[in-house]
Amino acid sequence: MSEAIGQPGQAALPRPLRIGEILSTAFRLYQRHWRTLLAIAAVVVVPLTLLQYLLGDWLRSRGEVTSYQEISTATWAVGPPGWSPGWPRC
Numbered sequence: 001m002s003e004a005i006g007q008p009g010q011a012a013l014p015r016p017l018r019i020g021e022i023l024s025t026a027f028r029l030y031q032r033h034w035r036t037l038l039a040i041a042a043v044v045v046v047p048l049t050l051l052q053y054l055l056g057d058w059l060r061s062r063g064e065v066t067s068y069q070e071i072s073t074a075t076w077a078v079g080p081p082g083w084s085p086g087w088p089r090c
Contacts (some may be wrong), residue, residue, distance in 0.1 A: 017025070030037060
């Protein structure tokens with residue numbers, strides 16, 4: 001055991017919590033501070049979603065041009081025609 005337990009001015013170690021106690025505490029914390037959690041998530045998620053949408057739209061409208069042909073974004077994201085990884089050919 002730690003020597004800090006029971007000494008004045010020292011922090012006592014908390015007892016280990018069971019999984020039910022951890023989940024119960026987490027849900028109470030979410031209930032109590034749901035507005036703060038929502039605001040933090042919105043600050044992170046909304047700008048990243050907009051960036052992803054705008055970047056994806058720009059890439060889709062631009063496509064990729066090679067010296068032989070124009071390849072659409074969907075083609076380079078999936079693979080060349082007739083190529084299917086791991087799928088049996090019929």
